[in-house]
Amino acid sequence: MATANKTCSLGRIIYRFAASLSRVIALLIILWGCTANDFNAGAIAWKTYSNSRYGFEFPYPSNWTSLAVPTNDDGIAFISPQDNTVEIRGWASQYLPNDQETGKKLKSNFKTAQGVSGVMVVEVDQRVGSMTLTLTQSQVKYYWQGRSKSQEFPEYYRLFYYIAQQYRILKF
Structure with a gap:
């Protein structure tokens, strides 16, 4: 009986490892086809969202x-006319330099066209794909995010990446 339990436990471990590995491989395959270099921004009519409270802006398709602007005016969200599950949002918040979050500081891996360095995180699971940019300047954390259904994420990756690159901090 003990041998059967060990075999089942080993089988579960192997299954979990294979499931995790398959998710990583799927993400790599999705992102392998996603390069932002061939995105044609000129083919899109743009508007610019500007946030006067925190002094940031980013372009969005016109x-x-x-969506409704929060009463605290910390940001905004936009949804696609083709699919209301596809959204882009930008927001900001004050933070204290000794916040616990600063202990978990990730290494910068992204730079905006303005030259501001930040952290870009791309996550794709079975349901949702997202790209989240975090920038920190003068005790303010700035965030920008693009989200879509995971199966559509490769279609939006270039758009999301372009908008993240164009994100600007006006008080820089």
Whole structure:
């Protein structure tokens, strides 16, 4: 009986490892086809969202619809006219330099066209794919995010990447 339990436990471990490995491989395959270099921004009519409270801005396609602006005016979200599950959002918040979060500081891996360095995290699971940019300047954390269904994420990756590159901090 003990041998059967060990075999089942080993089988579960192997299954979990294989499932995790298959997710990583799927993500790599998705991102392998996603390069931002051939994105044609000129083919899109753009508007610019500007946030006066925190002093940031980013472009968005002019035919996207904004969701209700929060009463604290910390940011905004836009949804695609083709699919309301596809969204881009930008927001900011004050932070204290000795926050616990600073202990988990990730190494910068992204630079905006303005020259501001930050952290870009791309996550794709079975349901949702997202690209999240975090920038920190003068006790303010700036965030930008693009999200879509995971199976559509490769279609939006170039758009999301372009917008993240164009994100600007006005008080820089």
